[in-house]
Amino acid sequence: ICDTLNDSRNLLFSYLFLSFSLLHSVCCLSSMCNLRRQFDLNGMHRTGDVILGGLFEVHYTALFPDRTFTSEPQQPTCQGFDTLGFRHAMTMAFTIEEINRNVHLLPNVTLGYSLYDNCGALVIGFSSALSLASGREEQFLLQENCTGTPPVLGIVGDHYSTFSIAISNVLGLYKMPIVSYFATCTCLNDRQRFPSFFRTIPPDSFQVRAMIQVLKHFGWTWVGLLVSDDDYGLHVAQSFQSDLAQSGAGCLAYLEVLPWDSDPGELRGIVHLIKTSTARVVMVFAHEIHMIHLMEEVRRQNVTGLQWMASEAWVSATVLQTPHLMPYLGGTLGTAIRHGDIAGLREFLLNIQPNQDHSNNGKSMVTQFWEHTFQCKFAPPPVGWVETGGTLCTGQEDLENMETEFLDVSNLGPEYNVYKAVYALAYALDDMFHCEPGRGPFGGNSCANLKRIEPWQLVHYLQKINFTTPFGDQVSFDGNGNVLPIYDILNWLWLPDGQTVVQNVGVVKETARGEELILDKDKIFWNFESKTTPQSVCSDSCRPGTRMARKKGQPVCCFDCIPCSEGLISNSVECTSCPEDFWSSPQRDLCVPKKTEFLSYHEPLGIFVFGIFIRHRSTPMVRANNSELSFLLLVSLKLCFLCSLLFIGRPRLWTCQLRHAVFGISFVLCVSCILVKTVVVLAVFKASKPGGGASLKWFGPLQQRGTVLALTSVQAAICTAWLVSASPCVVGSTVGFAVLLGYIGFLAILSFLLAFMARNLPDNFNEAKLITFSMLIFCAVWVAFVPAYINSPGKYADAVEVFAILASSFGLLVALFGPKCYIILLKPERNTKKAIMGRGIRLK
Structure with a gap:
């Protein structure tokens, strides 16, 4: 002290x-x-x-x-x-x-x-x-x-x-x-x-660390500190602030120095600060005399609901364990020097015996103790002392x-x-x-x-x-002359009859692993209505999924809680990213493995796609036109329908690699047929004019098949290069897919422009109009596909691609062959050679 x-x-x-x-x-x-x-x-x-x-x-x-x-x-x-x-x-x-x-x-x-x-x-x-x-x-x-x-x-x-x-x-x-x-x-x-x-x-530095262990155990992160105005208190204040900051156990709500002269105004201000502070735990490193004056002011202002933490200097002070102070000090926890038998x-x-060791000034310690205990005096007594009711000591008192x-x-x-x-x-x-x-x-x-x-x-x-x-207990000294540190943890138990019992509820000692705290929490008396451990925090701990955001200009224990962004999780302190193969849970509190998602044959979408394919396998449009390009176009459309099946079921390596290649080649084959059909329409119309017959020799069956094969081979080369350089199964392999779609888009736009140019050609059955409309549907579907695909997670990206394939395929099928099917099924009288050749151009 x-x-x-x-x-x-x-x-x-x-x-x-x-x-x-x-x-x-x-x-x-x-x-x-x-x-x-x-x-x-x-x-x-x-x-x-x-x-x-x-x-x-x-x-x-x-x-x-x-x-x-x-x-x-x-x-x-x-x-x-x-x-x-x-x-x-x-x-x-x-x-x-x-x-x-x-x-x-x-x-x-x-x-x-x-x-x-x-x-x-x-x-x-x-x-x-x-x-x-x-x-x-x-x-x-x-x-x-x-x-x-x-x-x-x-x-x-x-x-x-x-x-x-x-x-x-x-x-x-x-x-x-x-x-x-x-x-x-x-x-x-x-x-x-x-x-x-x-x-x-043990030195005060260990007592401070022992106190911090108690704070950490109960989660008290927001505490007030009072110290005496002397070497003891000022050194403790410095040590406590340093150790508290290093341990991260909490923050000081306030630090006040108790004066020796017990100035009423200063004490009144300190107690008012304690009363208005949100800190419910108050630690006091001071002497009995400081606590006596402080508690009188606490009682005067009726400051209740606090958990007092006592230093060794006053934790056993009987002068404070009185009935009029127990409503305020009951339940006090404190560190005390090790007790032993x-x-x-x-x-x-x-x-x-009182006659032991009389010193030169006449009275030894024992003699003075005897006189103090029995309220007597050894002869010769002072003049007038007996007359006032005193007695003489005999040395035989019990x-x-x-x-x-x-x-x-x-x-x-x-x-x-x-x-x-x-x-x-x-x-x-x-x-x-x-x-x-x-x-x-x-x-x-x-x-x-x-x-x-x-x-x-x-x-x-x-x-x-x-x-x-x-x-x-083992006794040895370290390099600073300190004994192996150990402190008892004491608790003030307030009994119903008004008496106070100071009970031992634990111990803090130095071990090879650091400070070790052992507490019997069932014995601790809490002086609160709830009879439970009090809370003393500046801000409640952030719930999982949120992070701490410090309040500017305030201690680190005072903070706001901000939700983590999608894909991140938090340990209530900060947000962190999940590993590559994990997602954050909906609550943002832990990482969960990514699900292997795919379109199943047993899902409604799979059944729907499969039913559409079965239902249209024998539609009349298959026999609507016997021209070579029409049959080739029907084959390519069938391939477009069939390639959607590769997107259904649990992914395999071969399905993952083939789905995009088959899709790309099938649609290029389809669009190439349409492009060639458009060119043939323009060539036939030009040949019908005087002197234009020579142009048909460049668009015979052999040239049509060669053109379709050449255009499709380019897409096949693109797919082959994509499979070799960067497999479509690799996440982020987007360059090949972009080139594949870009080539399809180029052919579709070219077909649309050519068909748009021939839309007004005189004909009883002008196919250029149908091609124009079909290409319009085709381009609209795939322009909408790109952003939808990018923003669709997991299996929904595959679903979006399947819908795009089906929608564009149906668009081509209906736009190109719908009118033909209408004539074949509903207007058979128009499905004759005479009707088709009546005023129109002969189609080959």
Whole structure:
């Protein structure tokens, strides 16, 4: 936990450091060193072969006397006894006694301790640390090289991050190992600045990542963040924004800094922002005092319906777990430092006696605890104290029958970290004592001199410790001095009788795969009418088939949902194309294989086409005209009808390749016959004029057959080249098809122009008019075919082509042979040679 370092305190650190360095220099110039003044404020000590120091918050405030500089300044007094802080200190004493009883750990070595109270004041905590480093002896001789075993080899503490920063800045210069049990500031990861700092509590950076894991688990992407105005809060704010952006887990709706002075107007504005924001989840990285003031304003404005996320600093604060705040804070989720069982601790606490370790100022920590717990005073009491109703302490009071949280060892968090910190130093010392000469880690493979151990040597072994606590947790430090991170997830359960139970509902820990979150969601209490998990998003997730479109000027969590285009699918974030052989589903949410579509003989269209062919197989028009070209034209028309059958049924390679070739050749044969018939009509009419008979010799039967064969051969060559160069079965093979249709169109237009020129020739039965009309129908059908074919998917493209074939074939059939059939069937009297030759031209 961090507090702000102001300029005056920084200046104080500088003076203390210079004084400490000056004292060290003076000592090295003389053979004897005298302490000018001994610091022993609320200390507790025990002798041993190796002494470990400890810094704890036994009192939470200090009173400094006036500095008149007319007499020697008095030491400050500590006020506000902190029972839990005292339990932290007693846990260190208990752990050292437990280690001393362990025959396998540090055998033949007795550990001692020297514990100090920081009184919640930085100057006292810093002075305590310097006292631990310099020692308590008022006078001691120095060796010639000004070296020797320091008073303590390592320090457990301090409680606050700011205190740890200040202490490590100085003692780190001498490589004094410091193992904190509660300082979480990520800034302490700097090994250049804090080379000998370790901690058994994870840094804020992991707490932030643990919080983000909870947010991701519940899908809370739109959250508010409140932080305290100190090192703790400001570092968390920076880390949280960075990690949230990198993980893509969500966005900040707002970030507000809670002031230390609790300005009513500023708090009112912050709570109003929380109330009006659409974010339903509020994360708070602050201290108890901040939350007390904040929640009073929340209650005043009646801000309900929020899911509060608590940091380790206040997740277990009993001062907030009151009936008048539970309508607002019930269901709070938060990360807490790992809790563990410490066997025998409660019995040790019960055996504490008030006459233990009286320090120089008259009262030890234990004595003050006794007086605070039983509201009594040890003799001699202050004047008038008895008269006001006080009692004298006897030292025989029954601690077990007192209702005090001091003996409640069911929720040991900081104590468990103290326990691990002491054991870490003990295991490092044990490894040092078991060093084999000639195989040591120091210069020349030497071991440490056990009669003159240097703190930096202990740092070396501390970096390499690896042990498992009786509770089953592994303890080792990484390159930044951090323990393997693990956090408990706590939930505030609001009972019907108004009481609050803080229950453990999960854990977040570091594994080889990254952060791992384990939650028992069935145990979580949600303080909402629905009793279900709340939602906190800026924009609802896009449904499948739509993509996210960011709103300009707003965080990435605020977006609109836009449908994907046809042929694309989305994963609710962006639209992507399907592979070549897949379509997008109608909902645009997945790719489905393309269907193999074809015209089936069993489909109505196939039956219709087949029925038309069967029905007209013996029509009278087959015998309507015995001329060679008419028969050839009928054959070509039959081929046109038959080629449509190649488009029906499941495609095969041969049908796929032949359908267009047969279609193209059949229609060229048909149009070629019509073209030659048109030319013959013009030639016969010209031959009927005087001197025009010679033109008929160029249009005899042989020339007619040759012309039709030549024109059809050109189309056959085009189809052959198309089949060889680019198979019609290949998707996108359009050049050959375009040339094929273009050639048919050229012949049809030429026939139309020639027939149009001969439409008014005098004749009883002028076939030029019929040819003109037939070519008009033919061209209209195929001009409409092109766009319809291009825009028809799957089997419908084949259907369009079949309809075009049938329509143009029927058009030619009806236009050319319809009138003949009419005469044959309905006007047989006109179906005579005399009628045809009466006034017309003889047709051959």
